[in-house]
Amino acid sequence: MSQMIDAAVKVLSEKLSGGFDGVAKFVIPGEGAIMLDATGVRAGDDEADVTLTAEADVFRAILDGDMGATMAFMSGKLKVDGSMGLAMKLGSVLG
DSSP: OOHHHHHHHHHHHHHTTTOOSSOEEEEETTTEEEEEETTEEEEOOOOOSEEEEEOHHHHHHHHHTSSOHHHHHHTTSEEEEEOHHHHHHHHHHHO
16 A cells, blocks of 8 residues: 555545545545545545545645645546535535
8 A cells, every 4th residue: 555545544534533424435546545434534445436536646635725626626637436426525525
């Protein structure tokens, strides 16, 4: 597992301290994947209701608050596959 995934799991765990109502997956090509669900945040690559894919720099900018998830999606830097409703819910949680 990459250091990027480890760091992202830690940051996302703090943001989603109560877990996430649904199953979401962040995929970072070349780094790995992160699962978010009712039990919390962990590294993994399981089935999900929504899968969000972004390069490492975009994902880092979203986590740091330098780029909104909606802006990343609208500019084509964040790909969403699956439930758009869950993706929007997750975007609002991330800030």
